[in-house]
Amino acid sequence: MLRIAICCGGGFSSSTMAASLEKQVKEKHLEDVASFQFIPFSALWGESAAYKSGRVEERQDDVDVALLCPHLEYPLKQDVDKLRIPCFILPMRLYGALPVEHLIEEAEDVLELWNNGMKNPILFPDEPRSMTAPRAISHRRWAAEKNA
Secondary structure (H helix, E strand, O other): OEEEEEEEOOOHHHHHHHHHHHHHHHHOOOOOOEEEEEEEHHHHOOOOHHHHOOOOOOOHHHOOEEEEOHHHHHHHHHHHHHOOOOEEEOOOOOOOOOOHHHHHHHHHHHHHHHHOOOOOOOOOOOOOOHHHOOOOOOHHHHHHHHHO
């Protein structure tokens, strides 16, 4: 099972998104395929105030891949050396708009790029900057349609 973090700074929209995705996982009987959880970006690698005070542990080992809210592009680049898991900035057009199956595909493909040696931030080869991605579906489906 693929463990996927939805990461944000504050967490209102991303925690709601993670809860919705986890609900969809259960409704569609995908529990053996993937799980979603919200993790604040700073808690992912242990820089939050709660972490420093000992109230929160670093969370990278809780997940296999992190999908980050679009506004975290710059912080990810700043903190890239602190991350041991693949991190992908969700394109603005896709944030909160993709069905759970598409986000699972996105996470699977990000993990594959990582396992093949790509470093953070993970980018699809034909998308040099995720913020400008022209698609409204998972990269896998978009590439298949483009190549059909």
